[in-house]
Amino acid sequence: MRRQGLFFLVPLVLGIQACRSCRCFPNEPCWPSLQQWSEFNTTLGGKLIGTVPIGSVCHTQGGCAAYDAASCADLISDWAFPVTHYETSSSPMASWFANFSCDPFLAPNAPCNIGSVQWFAVNVSTAEDVQKTIRFTRDHNIRLVIRNTGHDYLGKSTAPGAVALWTHYLKDTHYLEYTSAHYNGPALRLGAGIQGFDAMAAAHAQNKVVVTGNCASVGIAGGYTQGGGHGQLASRFGLAADQALEWEVVTADGQLLTASPTENADLYWALSGGGGGTYAVVLSVTVKAHPEMTTTSATLAFGVTGVTTQFWEVVQTFVVDILPLLDAGAVAIWAVVGSTFSLTPISLPGGRHDQLQKGLASTLALLERYNISYTYDIQEFPTFWASYEAMNPHSNITEAQIGGRLMPRSTVESDPTTLIATLRSIAEEGVVVSGVSLNVSRSAVPWNAVNPAWRDAAISFVLGTTYNYTSRMVDLQCQSLMTDSLIPRLAALSPGGGAYLNEADWKQPDWQWVFYGVHYPMLELVKQKYDPDHVFYARTAVGSEWWVQEEDGRLCPAL
Ligand SMILES: Cc1cc2nc3c(=O)[nH]c(=O)nc-3n(C[C@H](O)[C@H](O)[C@H](O)COP(=O)(O)OP(=O)(O)OC[C@H]3O[C@@H](n4cnc5c(N)ncnc54)[C@H](O)[C@@H]3O)c2cc1C
Numbered sequence: 001m002r003r004q005g006l007f008f009l010v011p012l013v014l015g016i017q018a019c020r021s022c023r024c025f026p027n028e029p030c031w032p033s034l035q036q037w038s039e040f041n042t043t044l045g046g047k048l049i050g051t052v053p054i055g056s057v058c059h060t061q062g063g064c065a066a067y068d069a070a071s072c073a074d075l076i077s078d079w080a081f082p083v084t085h086y087e088t089s090s091s092p093m094a095s096w097f098a099n100f101s102c103d104p105f106l107a108p109n110a111p112c113n114i115g116s117v118q119w120f121a122v123n124v125s126t127a128e129d130v131q132k133t134i135r136f137t138r139d140h141n142i143r144l145v146i147r148n149t150g151h152d153y154l155g156k157s158t159a160p161g162a163v164a165l166w167t168h169y170l171k172d173t174h175y176l177e178y179t180s181a182h183y184n185g186p187a188l189r190l191g192a193g194i195q196g197f198d199a200m201a202a203a204h205a206q207n208k209v210v211v212t213g214n215c216a217s218v219g220i221a222g223g224y225t226q227g228g229g230h231g232q233l234a235s236r237f238g239l240a241a242d243q244a245l246e247w248e249v250v251t252a253d254g255q256l257l258t259a260s261p262t263e264n265a266d267l268y269w270a271l272s273g274g275g276g277g278t279y280a281v282v283l284s285v286t287v288k289a290h291p292e293m294t295t296t297s298a299t300l301a302f303g304v305t306g307v308t309t310q311f312w313e314v315v316q317t318f319v320v321d322i323l324p325l326l327d328a329g330a331v332a333i334w335a336v337v338g339s340t341f342s343l344t345p346i347s348l349p350g351g352r353h354d355q356l357q358k359g360l361a362s363t364l365a366l367l368e369r370y371n372i373s374y375t376y377d378i379q380e381f382p383t384f385w386a387s388y389e390a391m392n393p394h395s396n397i398t399e400a401q402i403g404g405r406l407m408p409r410s411t412v413e414s415d416p417t418t419l420i421a422t423l424r425s426i427a428e429e430g431v432v433v434s435g436v437s438l439n440v441s442r443s444a445v446p447w448n449a450v451n452p453a454w455r456d457a458a459i460s461f462v463l464g465t466t467y468n469y470t471s472r473m474v475d476l477q478c479q480s481l482m483t484d485s486l487i488p489r490l491a492a493l494s495p496g497g498g499a500y501l502n503e504a505d506w507k508q509p510d511w512q513w514v515f516y517g518v519h520y521p522m523l524e525l526v527k528q529k530y531d532p533d534h535v536f537y538a539r540t541a542v543g544s545e546w547w548v549q550e551e552d553g554r555l556c557p558a559l
Pocket residue numbers: 093145146147148149150151152153156157167192212213214215217218219220221222223224226227228229230231276277278280281282283395396397398502503538
């Protein structure tokens with residue numbers, strides 16, 4: 001009787017599974033044969049890359065193992081450098097998303113398999129490569145992901161069982177005088193693989209600047225500009241998304257389109273701030289270029305041992321008293337680790353030595369009064385380029401589990417004491433507190449999908465707990481601490497507020513509101529219009545709630 005019941009259930013269960021139509025996963029019958037992959041590779045002129053995890057040289061077991069002690073030692077010593085990852089088609093800088101498979105920090109006999117990174121990548125050089133890849137993955141119901149540099153903190157450029165469109169080699173730049181009803185002036189068209197340092201160099205050659213990230217290797221046209229994008233010019237000229245004049249894209253149905261305020265305007269609006277990897281594959285973005293200018297920057301570091309009350313008083317003075325500098329165009333990148341503070345740097349594009357010095361005077365005076373020793377360096381440079389070269393430290397990958405929150409200017413002004421007490425409580429738990437202080441609404445805010453919470457913000461906070469390369473459980477506990485305790489403390493000071501979708505907790509509850517604000521419903525409509533079959537999926541991207549990534553990595557429709 002029991003048995004019969006079970007047999008009766010089998011077709012029903014299968015029926016439900018067929019309707020659910022998960023993406024086809026490696027080793028399933030639907031997965032293309034070697035022959036089919038090989039034919040696909042031929043149509044691409046050999047641009048199909050089969051993933052070999054970079055940690056393979058550190059392992060003796062598993063399908064991808066290729067142990068070599070010297071190469072493994074090199075990999076480990078270079079691990080913290082972004083280049084180790086962005087020159088590959090599969091390694092995410094946020095290691096969590098490799099799911100400890102082929103982890104170089106595990107013992108050599110821990111198995112090395114592809115694990116949760118993409119199985120294949122297409123080394124894109126033309127629009128046709130993108131069109132062919134979309135067609136192939138659609139035909140075979142295979143998950144598609146877009147990978148540029150692999151900087152993404154939320155794992156949006158990494159996908160189990162997927163084919164990646166790897167845009168790294170789309171390196172064209174073109175300087176032009178742009179004319180339109182909305183903007184007339186210098187501009188740069190940047191291929192999708194262009195990184196901050198490439199864009200800065202291309203602008204520098206014309207004695208111009210463009211908005212780029214603090215970490216020079218972040219890509220421009222991918223997650224950064226599509227997700228908002230801050231940097232040291234953001235108070236002066238607005239966010240990266242505010243610089244976008246037009247996008248050249250391939251849509252989910254394979255069309256090559258231009259999106260600008262006058263052509264496919266809804267797509268332009270969504271791409272400019274509404275999140276990467278969601279609406280279309282970007283081939284290039286054209287951004288505003290601005291004239292070079294005198295720039296003054298300063299770095300500051302201090303720390304105390306023992307009682308930290310005075311330390312936090314200085315931090316409070318700094319955070320509050322630089323507000324007028326932000327309104328004058330400054331951006332400050334700062335962090336508190338335990339009871340040490342570092343400012344790396346504050347920069348005032350277009351500003352002189354006296355102006356920046358005056359704005360920092362109260363902080364320096366308090367350090368003197370409390371006899372806290374500090375190191376301070378302030379310099380005026382003829383150009384922003386020179387300032388960035390001299391004062392901006394080279395960024396490593398962020399070896400941390402992170403969460404983020406945008407802090408409204410009103411909170412910083414009206415209740416700095418509670419804000420600082422909250423930061424102190426967080427830092428005292430051994431959590432890194434980093435802040436980017438800025439004002440991205442000094443001038444007219446353009447029409448785009450940037451989360452409106454940015455326009456009220458004075459500080460973009462990122463909190464980090466040390467990433468543990470050997471214990472999945474420790475990292476999960478840290479992420480829960482972030483989700484359930486740390487970020488809620490900042491959220492309590494910014495009720496109804498938001499977070500920067502690129503620098504946030506991948507488990508952020510209510511992310512639709514927190515990351516996109518009032519724009520979410522409109523962004524959903526754009527998603528439905530340009531990608532009705534959800535060819536593009538990324539964690540916390542608009543429309544991603546339609547899907548669930550199962551524990552084994554399979555992407556299935558949400559019930
Ligand atoms: C060390 C470090 C420093 C950082 N510093 C800054 C900073 O100063 N300012 C700042 O604003 N952010 C910063 N970030 C965050 C950064 O903006 C995001 O990680 C961003 O997603 C990176 O974009 P990417 O294209 O380089 O990365 P990827 O990880 O390759 O891609 C990110 C997202 O964009 C999508 N995408 C990529 N290319 C395309 C394309 N051609 N078309 C459509 N979608 C695409 C991907 O699918 C994915 O969803 C930093 C991150 C790190 C790790």
